[in-house]
Every structure is written in structure tokens, then in C-alpha cells.
Amino acid sequence: MSATTRPRASATSCHTVIVGGGLAGLAAAAALVEQGVSVSVLESRRRCGGRAASFEDPVGGGLVDACQHVAMGCCTNFLDLCTKTGLAGTLRRDRTLWFIGADGTRAACTPAQSLPAPLHLAPLLSSMRHFSFVEKVRLAMGMLRMARWRGADDPTGLSAGAWLREIGQPTRVIELFWQPVIESALGESLDLVSVPAARKVVRDAFLANRSAADLYVPLEPLGTLFGDRLVAWLEREAVEIRTGCAVTGLERDGSGNVRGVVHDGTMVPCDAVILAVPWKQAARLVPDLVPPADERLTGSPITAIHLWFDRDVIDLPHAVLVGRVSQWVFRGDEAAGRGYCQVVISASRGLLGGDRAALVETVVDELRTVFPAVASARLVEARVVTDPTAVLSVRPGVEAARPPARTRVPNLFLAGDWTATGWPSTMEGAVRSGRLAADSLLAWSGRAATTLAADLPRSWLMRWLAG
Ligand SMILES: Cc1cc2nc3c(=O)[nH]c(=O)nc-3n(C[C@H](O)[C@H](O)[C@H](O)COP(=O)(O)OP(=O)(O)OC[C@H]3O[C@@H](n4cnc5c(N)ncnc54)[C@H](O)[C@@H]3O)c2cc1C
Known part of the structure; x- marks a missing residue:
């Protein structure tokens, strides 16, 4: 037959x-x-x-994630699966994104709930004190141009990094905004990812809806x-x-x-x-x-540096560390034990020549400059976990x-x-x-059904701006 x-x-x-x-x-x-x-x-x-795996915690007992995973508000199917299977209560929603600039200044970026998307990001832009007014305007223009981009996914196409330079985004804006945001969202270097992949992040995870950029952090x-x-x-x-x-x-x-x-x-x-x-x-x-x-x-590597100090050293739930080797830091929850934190570095190929001890030293030094409590704390244990093909290189x-x-x-x-x-x-x-x-x-099998959850709706202003 x-x-x-x-x-x-x-x-x-x-x-x-x-x-x-x-x-x-x-x-x-x-x-x-x-x-x-x-x-x-x-x-x-x-x-x-x-x-999405964990390993045995060598210090506090229990489990520690091989690498911290986070979802965003735009991840409607993941969140829907969690709701349907009774896991929704095990995710913490962080509306405020913490950025720590290269000079150590902290920016608490909370999207405005009273403004239509993408204007809801205005507080985010204004809180980035490491950028001048002109740089902020250029960044906003770059985001809109990215959202309106219409090119095909051509194999000979430019990387997002090359395209951003071509449209005149200032180097500081590329290094201090585009690089950390796109690299952590896509798990790959800005100079390797395609423009459509970067556009998806900018449009769907930031500009489209007021809840799109909410961060969902597993509590277990x-x-x-x-x-x-x-x-x-x-x-x-x-x-x-x-x-x-x-x-x-x-x-x-x-x-x-x-x-x-x-x-x-x-x-x-x-x-x-x-x-x-x-x-x-x-x-x-x-x-x-x-x-x-x-x-x-091709896969792209992600590295997690697990650090156990003898006391709590991180006073924020998470932070994006701008302009450093360390990209994100997450404070451990109570289940992970006091004094535990994790630093995540995406697109980590060739990081410090693969020297793990040097990597731990660099990361701890960087934490010391932004979290004063690290200076007086003793590092009890450190583990470096790299997945060489963590995500598909887009x-x-x-x-x-x-x-x-x-x-x-x-x-x-x-x-x-x-x-x-x-x-x-x-x-x-x-x-x-x-x-x-x-x-x-x-x-x-003869049954028409769609099990996909709907995307977050795009605001009227975003639909008009993105054409
Ligand atoms: C370090 C790291 C950090 C990440 N951070 C994030 C993040 O912050 N946010 C986010 O959304 N995503 C993140 N991801 C990506 C996310 O983990 C993956 O996209 C997702 O888990 C992939 O799920 P999957 O089922 O497609 O593949 P997998 O998780 O790889 O599952 C495939 C399964 O198939 C099994 N298998 C393989 N061969 C066989 C066989 N022959 N027989 C039976 N079973 C087999 C494997 O054991 C595995 O369990 C991260 C990934 C990594 C590695």
C-alpha cells in the first residue's frame, strides 16, 4: 500500500x-x-x-541548574504550557530589568504600563544613564529601523552587527546595548547572527507589547x-x-x-x-x-560560572553587566543556598583561551567592582559549565x-x-x-486542531510604526 x-x-x-x-x-x-x-x-x-537540566549542588545539597534559564513575556507557548501543567506558580515575574553600566552605575528599567508599546520603553531608555541624549535617540531610531526591516534571510546576508554599523549605530550603543541584549537573547555573537533573528528579538520581545519584555525566572x-x-x-x-x-x-x-x-x-x-x-x-x-x-x-556555546560564597553577595535578583566578560548575574534563591550566584556568558567560544581558573578570577573581580559585598566574602567553591552546542547559531x-x-x-x-x-x-x-x-x-490522523497559543497582540502604535 x-x-x-x-x-x-x-x-x-x-x-x-x-x-x-x-x-x-x-x-x-x-x-x-x-x-x-x-x-x-x-x-x-x-x-x-x-x-534545561540541573546537577547536584556540591555545597548546599539539592539541585543547581547547569545554566540559569529565563523566559520572557513574549514566550506565550512556554508560559501556556506552564499554566496548563500547574507550573505557572513556580516562575517569578520580574518587571524591572537591572542593568549595571561599565562605570558601575545601576539602572532599574521598568516598562511604563500607562503608555502604548513601544512608548512603554521610554523609562528604560531614560534610565540608561551611561548613554548621552543623542545616543539614546540613535538607539531608539535603530530599534525602529530593525523592527521595520524587510530583507530576506539571504545566506550571503549581513550579520546584525555589520548591519547596525552600516546604518550608523554608534559604537558605544552597539557595545553597551545591542551586544548584551542580542547576544543573551539569541545565545550567539552579534557579528554572527542574522538581521531577521535580531529583528525578532527587538520586535517581539521589546517593542510589540507592554508585557513582552517581562522576565520569567524559575523559582525551582x-x-x-x-x-x-x-x-x-x-x-x-x-x-x-x-x-x-x-x-x-x-x-x-x-x-x-x-x-x-x-x-x-x-x-x-x-x-x-x-x-x-x-x-x-x-x-x-x-x-x-x-x-x-x-x-x-551549527551550535553556539553558553558558559555558566557557578559561585558559592560564604555569605550573600548579590543584592539584586539579577543584573545585566554591560561592557564586561560577565554578561548576566543571577542571585541564587533560598533553595540554591545562601551565597550562591551564577554568571552567564553567551557566545562563549574561545573565552580566555579556555582557562577556567582565569575565567573564575576575571568574573569574581568583575563582581567585586559592582557588588561591594564580594570584597569581604570568601569564595567557597566555583564550577564552570560550558555547553558547546547550547543553542542553534541563528x-x-x-x-x-x-x-x-x-x-x-x-x-x-x-x-x-x-x-x-x-x-x-x-x-x-x-x-x-x-x-x-x-x-x-x-x-x-484526520483531526484538525491547533495547540499553539496566540502571540501577544501588537499595539496599534507598533503596527503603525512597523508598517
Ligand atoms: C547553557 C544553556 C542556556 C540556555 N539558556 C536559555 C534561556 O535562558 N532561555 C531559554 O528559553 N532557553 C535557553 N536555552 C535553550 C533551551 O534549553 C533549549 O532551547 C531547549 O531546552 C531545547 O529543548 P529540546 O527539547 O528542543 O532539546 P533538548 O533539550 O536537547 O532535548 C532533546 C532530548 O532528546 C534526548 N535524546 C537524544 N537522543 C536520544 C535518543 N537517541 N533516544 C532517546 N532520547 C534521546 C536527549 O537526552 C534530550 O533529553 C539554554 C540552553 C543551554 C544549553
Whole structure:
């Protein structure tokens, strides 16, 4: 029987195997089980959650996140998943963004709730005392030009950094605003990311809506949130979760459809598969669908420096450290133990030649200049954790290499933050990809449903300004 004439399973009778228990796979499972689909998730590690992971705290006990994750108000699908699965109360919403300028001055940037977007950012601009009036006007103009940019995602296209220089953004504005903001949002260097990727951040995460830039910070370790709580919710909904279960192959029938996945030499039969693994693993499992060496799909590294002092040293919940090696600092919550803080550095390739001791020294020195309590504190323990392929590097041309959820094989679907979601590689991108794969699977099984949450609405002023 040909692939197109194969009788389709109804949504309820269709047993789906999801390979990969990261956020993409778990989001797909949540979306499908809500539609009455029977689901098994097969995850190779001992705990689900994928890159949103934690490790054992060597000082205080409990768990510490391998790298601090934050979401923003514009991450509507991630926030919707948290609400639906009872996790919303485990996120803290910070409306104020703290910036610490190169000279040490602190700026508390709180968007105005009484003004329509993007005017709500006026207080943010005015609080950046490290910029002159002219620099602030140029920055605002640069943001608007970025939001109005209409170019195609051309592989020969300029990087966002080159484009900003071309439109005359002052060097100080690039170094002290564009670089920290874009690099931390996209996890990649300003001189490598595409203009459309940077535009997405500027438009959707800052200009479009008064709540878009709100920062959502997990109050519990990621391992607890996703590895325990989200998994427990799914299990209550009758999703089967199998950890420590690495899939080594997919079994196809004569017409090319998938009829099962192989684990430990045994076939696990199913009607459909969602492959929710990173691109390298996907290329190994389905080399006919994901080319093994597509140089357009490259990872970008992120480094977290975990510091345990003998007392609390950070007097802010978080801060963006402008013009320094350290980019963000997060104060540990009570669960992480007193005196714990974490510094995050995106696009960290080649950082201080890979010398970890020098990196810790540099970061602690920088903290000492902005948080006086560091001077009298004793550093008890330090850990440097780098994920060399933390996120997909969103360079010019990458969009053409990101595959959609639907594949040539009718009952095989792709998910993961690297697939074509229109979003950078983030928790929101991962959740969207899982929901897009679920929607494609439901459509294949004869059910039209959209499980995607709506974006935040753009204000009338923003729609008019962005054309
Ligand atoms: C250091 C760092 C910092 C980050 N900071 C942020 C942030 O602040 N905000 C944000 O939104 N995002 C952040 N991200 C990105 C975010 O973590 C990812 O976008 C998201 O978790 C990706 O989810 P995923 O499900 O697509 O992939 P993954 O999390 O990689 O999940 C894939 C899963 O598949 C499993 N798997 C692989 N092969 C197999 C196999 N053969 N069989 C079974 N299972 C398999 C893996 O073990 C893994 O659990 C960060 C990422 C890193 C690494």
C-alpha cells in the first residue's frame, strides 16, 4: 500500500512514540494527550528535561541548574504550557530589568504600563544613564529601523552587527546595548547572527507589547520543574515516560512508513513517531531526512560560572553587566543556598583561551567592582559549565536549513528547538516545535486542531510604526 493510500489511525487509536524527553518532546506529549492520543516518551537520560537540566549542588545539597534559564513575556507557548501543567506558580515575574553600566552605575528599567508599546520603553531608555541624549535617540531610531526591516534571510546576508554599523549605530550603543541584549537573547555573537533573528528579538520581545519584555525566572531547579513536576503531570494524564531508554533506530515498513522505534535491540511498535532530539542525533536516526553534515546547522556555546560564597553577595535578583566578560548575574534563591550566584556568558567560544581558573578570577573581580559585598566574602567553591552546542547559531541562511515538523515520511514528525519554528533556539522555540509536531500529527490522523497559543497582540502604535 502506498504512503498516501495508507488508512489513517484516528487520533485516539493512534499510538505515538516521542523520542526525546526535552521540552519539545514533553510539550508534544502534553498537546497530544489533551487531544486523546496515546503517547509514550522515550528519553535516553535518567531524567527528562534535556538541556534545561540541573546537577547536584556540591555545597548546599539539592539541585543547581547547569545554566540559569529565563523566559520572557513574549514566550506565550512556554508560559501556556506552564499554566496548563500547574507550573505557572513556580516562575517569578520580574518587571524591572537591572542593568549595571561599565562605570558601575545601576539602572532599574521598568516598562511604563500607562503608555502604548513601544512608548512603554521610554523609562528604560531614560534610565540608561551611561548613554548621552543623542545616543539614546540613535538607539531608539535603530530599534525602529530593525523592527521595520524587510530583507530576506539571504545566506550571503549581513550579520546584525555589520548591519547596525552600516546604518550608523554608534559604537558605544552597539557595545553597551545591542551586544548584551542580542547576544543573551539569541545565545550567539552579534557579528554572527542574522538581521531577521535580531529583528525578532527587538520586535517581539521589546517593542510589540507592554508585557513582552517581562522576565520569567524559575523559582525551582529546572530538573525539578521539568524532570519531576512536568513528568508527573504527564504521567497523571496517562502518558508513558521511559527514561534511560536510548533509541538507536527507526523501523520502516515496505512503503517507508515508520512502524516502530528500536531500543536495546527491541522494536517498540507504534503508529506514529515524533523525533524530538537535537539535530545531530536526528541526522544519525534519519539520515535520509536530516543531512548528517549540514554546516548551516551549527551550535553556539553558553558558559555558566557557578559561585558559592560564604555569605550573600548579590543584592539584586539579577543584573545585566554591560561592557564586561560577565554578561548576566543571577542571585541564587533560598533553595540554591545562601551565597550562591551564577554568571552567564553567551557566545562563549574561545573565552580566555579556555582557562577556567582565569575565567573564575576575571568574573569574581568583575563582581567585586559592582557588588561591594564580594570584597569581604570568601569564595567557597566555583564550577564552570560550558555547553558547546547550547543553542542553534541563528546565522544568515540558517532558516532555509531548519526543517518543518512534517517530513516526507507521512507518520514521522520532527520537533526540537532547531526545527523551523520562526523562533530562536529557546524554551519557547522548543515548546512551539513540540506543538507544531503535535498539530501535524493530528492533521495526518484526520483531526484538525491547533495547540499553539496566540502571540501577544501588537499595539496599534507598533503596527503603525512597523508598517
Ligand atoms: C547553557 C544553556 C542556556 C540556555 N539558556 C536559555 C534561556 O535562558 N532561555 C531559554 O528559553 N532557553 C535557553 N536555552 C535553550 C533551551 O534549553 C533549549 O532551547 C531547549 O531546552 C531545547 O529543548 P529540546 O527539547 O528542543 O532539546 P533538548 O533539550 O536537547 O532535548 C532533546 C532530548 O532528546 C534526548 N535524546 C537524544 N537522543 C536520544 C535518543 N537517541 N533516544 C532517546 N532520547 C534521546 C536527549 O537526552 C534530550 O533529553 C539554554 C540552553 C543551554 C544549553
